[in-house]
Structure formats: C-alpha cells, structure tokens
Amino acid sequence: MVAVAMFDVQVACCSRSIPVGPGCKFRSPFRPPAAGGRARRLQVRIVCSAPGSTNGRPGGGVDRAAETFNGSSMSDDISVKNPANYAQQEQRPRKKTVPASGREIPEGEDPFRLLENGQKVYLDELDVISLLEPPTYLRPHQSFNYNHAAFLWKKIGDIPEERRHRLLDLLLPRQITKLWDIAGLRYDDPDLFVEDAGGLISKPALQNPGKPIVWDGRVTNVPWYYTPFSRFQKVFFSKSGKVFGRVKTGGYLLHGIQGKVAPLYFEVQQVDQVMATDEFCDLVFEYGDGQLHLKGSLPSGFPQPVTHLPPFNDKLCDYLRAVGPGVVVGQGWIEGLDLEQIPRRLFGEFVMIQKYE
Incomplete structure (x- = not known):
C-alpha cells in the first residue's frame, strides 16, 4: 500500500530523496540554496511504502491510490510535478485566433494581425521579425546550448514558400544588417x-x-x-x-x-x-x-x-x-x-x- 501526503514546509536545504521515517521518503526536485541563503517555503510530497513493497509499489497486484492525509485521493494530485492539477482539467476547445480588427480568421487561413496602418501581417512573419530584435524576456539566460541562427532558420521554414517574399517589405534596414550577424552564429x-x-x-x-x-x-x-x-x-x-x-x-x-x-x-x-x-x-x-x-x-x-x-x-x-x-x-x-x-x-x-x- 502507498500513502501520499502533501505538506507545506519551511526548508533551508533539501536533496531529491531524504528518509523521514520507516518506509517514508521526502522528495523534492529543488536544489539546495547557496550557503547562507534564505529558506524557501515549498510544497513537498512524502511517499510511504507498506512493508514488502518496492519504491512505493506493492509487491504484486494492481497499484491502488491510497487516501491522502486530508481525505482526498491521488487523483487530486497538485504536487510540484503537477502544480495546477492539469490532468483533471476539462479539455476546452481552442478559440479561433482573432486579429486586432475583431473579425474571425476565415477557415483555412493562417493566423494574422492587422496593424494600425491596415497592413495585414501573418504571425509566422512576426515571429521572424521578433527574433531579429528579441525582447529581453525572450533571450536565453544561458546560451551555451542555444543557437539563435538555428532557431531563426526553423522559423523562416515555418513560413509558406509563397509568402516568404513578404519579408522584403517587413524588414527594416537595421534588421537586414542583423540578419548577417545572426547568420554568422550558424558557423x-x-x-x-x-x-x-x-x-x-x-x-x-x-x-x-x-x-x-x-x-x-x-x-x-x-x-x-x-x-x-x-x-x-x-x-x-x-x-x-x-x-x-x-x-x-x-x-x-x-x-x-x-x-x-x-x-x-x-x-x-x-x-x-x-x-x-x-x-x-x-x-x-x-x-x-x-x-x-x-x-x-x-x-x-x-x-x-x-x-x-x-x-x-x-x-x-x-x-x-x-x-x-x-x-x-x-x-x-x-x-x-x-x-x-x-x-x-x-x-x-x-x-x-x-x-x-
């Protein structure tokens, strides 16, 4: 039998798995803070195994969800791995993309936006423009495993062939110069x-x-x-x-x-x-x-x-x-x-x- 309990605890340091009692382990995906760092309030899981079980699973038979400490079942899991209980949310139909004018996009047409001057710009084209001058929140903090040229290549490939020529009218002179610099990252x-x-x-x-x-x-x-x-x-x-x-x-x-x-x-x-x-x-x-x-x-x-x-x-x-x-x-x-x-x-x-x- 497996029991899972959810607690809010004040911790200053934790590892991935800490024994807290017979058959029980304290699990957390967070790394320990730096020396002298402030304690953080975390939501953690304690998994307890019945005697004879392995890794929280009974020795045989079908796994059964045990009742948690507050009487709710594991189907209401809102652990750090599932903070919003996504598995239990109803699947809502996706809304149709609507341009700034408020009119719905015709069936089969790619999502677009109407600018203030009335120009029609498709979102995949705007993705390319944004990559040339990305805002701060889109820039990776650690770029050792990220190649901007590779991502730009992919986004250009997402634009249908018959619409790529539209970039000639959308690109500003400084963005064309930026293209040369970004393309150099490919090497x-x-x-x-x-x-x-x-x-x-x-x-x-x-x-x-x-x-x-x-x-x-x-x-x-x-x-x-x-x-x-x-x-x-x-x-x-x-x-x-x-x-x-x-x-x-x-x-x-x-x-x-x-x-x-x-x-x-x-x-x-x-x-x-x-x-x-x-x-x-x-x-x-x-x-x-x-x-x-x-x-x-x-x-x-x-x-x-x-x-x-x-x-x-x-x-x-x-x-x-x-x-x-x-x-x-x-x-x-x-x-x-x-x-x-x-x-x-x-x-x-x-x-x-x-x-x-």
Missing part, C-alpha cells in the same frame, strides 16, 4: 545545415538547366543616385555544370535599358570566407569582367553580356550567408584589380528571397 556549429547552405542557390539551377530561377532582393544604405538598385532581382541559370546569374534592377521601365547597358552577369561559387574580413560565408557572386564568355549561349530572352561599368568593373564580389530555406543575406565588396587597393563595401547588406511560382 559556431560545423554540422548546422551545412548540406543546405552552399547549394541553396546552386542546386535549383543545376536541377532545372533550362529554367531560370528568380530571387527578389533588397539592399540597404544605397545613395540617392543608386536608388534604382535598392530593389532588384537576380536570375540564375546553369551552363556546363556551372551556375551563373544576372542582376535586374530599376523597375519595369528601366529593365530594357539596364539589360543593354549593364546586364551585370556573375558566376556563383562556393567559398567559406569573405576575402576582406575573413568572416565565414557560404557563397560568392564573382562579377569579373562581365562574364563575356557567355555570349551566344544564354537562355532565351537574356541580353548579351557587356563589360561592366564603374563601380561594378573593379572586381566586384557579393558574399552570401544562408539564413533559412529560400532566404540568404549578403554583402557587396569592391576588392579592386590593383593588388595594393584596399577593399571597400558597396552599399550595405542585402537580403534575397527565392521567388516561387
């Missing part, structure tokens, strides 16, 4: 998403040789005279087992002019460090002299390559880090053709998100 664990990082852009292009793969992008810290470059697309394609791409900027009206004057072709290669800073990365876009060797072998509708105009003709390289499924962040560097030239940044950080049809 603290050498086994973290290594198989996905380098091939995030290359694999889709190699698997679909005749189909261009489009990524939408946005860059920060762009001077006013380069404003058309703040929003762009990079279109990737494969040729002879290699992956190339071109930049499309300036909006619909300027696409034709930009395609003739500066199509900005580049080659995609896997690297592990930014040349100027020795920071870790996954990919580099090397613009070179304009990839002139691609003339006559481009996908249908692509403009012919031309020599890059300044400042894109001075050994321009884009270094990228994978952030999550279909999302990368990068930095543009002008490394210079002159060996004595000091590398300098081109604009700020940029983010790119794969466009799904």
Whole structure:
C-alpha cells in the first residue's frame, strides 16, 4: 500500500530523496540554496511504502491510490510535478485566433494581425521579425546550448514558400544588417545545415538547366543616385555544370535599358570566407569582367553580356550567408584589380528571397 501526503514546509536545504521515517521518503526536485541563503517555503510530497513493497509499489497486484492525509485521493494530485492539477482539467476547445480588427480568421487561413496602418501581417512573419530584435524576456539566460541562427532558420521554414517574399517589405534596414550577424552564429556549429547552405542557390539551377530561377532582393544604405538598385532581382541559370546569374534592377521601365547597358552577369561559387574580413560565408557572386564568355549561349530572352561599368568593373564580389530555406543575406565588396587597393563595401547588406511560382 502507498500513502501520499502533501505538506507545506519551511526548508533551508533539501536533496531529491531524504528518509523521514520507516518506509517514508521526502522528495523534492529543488536544489539546495547557496550557503547562507534564505529558506524557501515549498510544497513537498512524502511517499510511504507498506512493508514488502518496492519504491512505493506493492509487491504484486494492481497499484491502488491510497487516501491522502486530508481525505482526498491521488487523483487530486497538485504536487510540484503537477502544480495546477492539469490532468483533471476539462479539455476546452481552442478559440479561433482573432486579429486586432475583431473579425474571425476565415477557415483555412493562417493566423494574422492587422496593424494600425491596415497592413495585414501573418504571425509566422512576426515571429521572424521578433527574433531579429528579441525582447529581453525572450533571450536565453544561458546560451551555451542555444543557437539563435538555428532557431531563426526553423522559423523562416515555418513560413509558406509563397509568402516568404513578404519579408522584403517587413524588414527594416537595421534588421537586414542583423540578419548577417545572426547568420554568422550558424558557423559556431560545423554540422548546422551545412548540406543546405552552399547549394541553396546552386542546386535549383543545376536541377532545372533550362529554367531560370528568380530571387527578389533588397539592399540597404544605397545613395540617392543608386536608388534604382535598392530593389532588384537576380536570375540564375546553369551552363556546363556551372551556375551563373544576372542582376535586374530599376523597375519595369528601366529593365530594357539596364539589360543593354549593364546586364551585370556573375558566376556563383562556393567559398567559406569573405576575402576582406575573413568572416565565414557560404557563397560568392564573382562579377569579373562581365562574364563575356557567355555570349551566344544564354537562355532565351537574356541580353548579351557587356563589360561592366564603374563601380561594378573593379572586381566586384557579393558574399552570401544562408539564413533559412529560400532566404540568404549578403554583402557587396569592391576588392579592386590593383593588388595594393584596399577593399571597400558597396552599399550595405542585402537580403534575397527565392521567388516561387
């Protein structure tokens, strides 16, 4: 027979199991306080075993709940392991998520919130934004077993592919810069998403040789005279087992002019460090002299390559880090053709998100 009693006691120190009498043990999951620490008032359990029982269980037969000291049964257990008696609470139906407007979300639609300006933002998108600038109460006190980049990767993966491009409009410039910093934490664990990082852009292009793969992008810290470059697309394609791409900027009206004057072709290669800073990365876009060797072998509708105009003709390289499924962040560097030239940044950080049809 097993008897369980609940008491409120004043303790200054306790271990997990302390004998308190014949066949009885005092159990508590709390660690002892530091030397000189204050005593804490705890709710504890005392489990008593009848003679011949083992670990509070009779030698044979079916376990039976004994009556506690106040006459209630063990089904009313409110011990430290079950402080609110959750097992006995009725299962209540979950309420439908209601946005700030007070209207219920239509059946089958993901939970969202309407901002004060009327913008509709889904909660999984807000999760990603919150992780870039987390409030204090969401930051782990001990981060030795927590990788912020891994958690951000998971949250980005929770957003459906067809909605990920919405992050381009939600992210603030400082948050795009934060993406670069957080993505760098991924390299603290050498086994973290290594198989996905380098091939995030290359694999889709190699698997679909005749189909261009489009990524939408946005860059920060762009001077006013380069404003058309703040929003762009990079279109990737494969040729002879290699992956190339071109930049499309300036909006619909300027696409034709930009395609003739500066199509900005580049080659995609896997690297592990930014040349100027020795920071870790996954990919580099090397613009070179304009990839002139691609003339006559481009996908249908692509403009012919031309020599890059300044400042894109001075050994321009884009270094990228994978952030999550279909999302990368990068930095543009002008490394210079002159060996004595000091590398300098081109604009700020940029983010790119794969466009799904």
